[in-house]
Amino acid sequence: MQKETSDQTSLLFDAVLTLETKEECRAFFQDLCTVAELRAMAQRLEVAQLLDDGLIYNDILQRTGASSATISRVNRALQYGADGYKTVLPRLKP
Numbered sequence: 001m002q003k004e005t006s007d008q009t010s011l012l013f014d015a016v017l018t019l020e021t022k023e024e025c026r027a028f029f030q031d032l033c034t035v036a037e038l039r040a041m042a043q044r045l046e047v048a049q050l051l052d053d054g055l056i057y058n059d060i061l062q063r064t065g066a067s068s069a070t071i072s073r074v075n076r077a078l079q080y081g082a083d084g085y086k087t088v089l090p091r092l093k094p
Contacts, residue, residue, distance in 0.1 A: 047074045048085045049092070 019025045029038060043066050050060045057071050066074075078085050 044070065044074050045085075045088075047071055048078060049089060051075055051078055052085070052089050 015028070016025075019028055033041070043064055046064055047060055047066050047070060050063065051071070051074060055063070057068060060066060060071050061068060074085075
């Protein structure tokens with residue numbers, strides 16, 4: 001069962017890497033995810049940006065409406081995760 005899940009996850013990542021424009025990406029994720037899932041992922045990315053910018057939990061909570069559990073989860077990922085946020089965040093800065 002684990003190999004099947006790994007193959008499915010790999011297929012998902014391969015599919016994402018085929019997307020060439022923001023519109024293609026938007027269409028794919030709208031088909032793939034629910035509105036709530038997209039909002040949750042977008043919120044976590046915003047929280048990661050704000051944590052990376054040095055904001056404190058209370059300010060992030062007020063600014064985003066994210067729960068303290070979400071903020072804590074994102075902070076753990078920033079500190080001890082697979083460095084996905086650390087790869088993406090600098091690329092999003094102007």
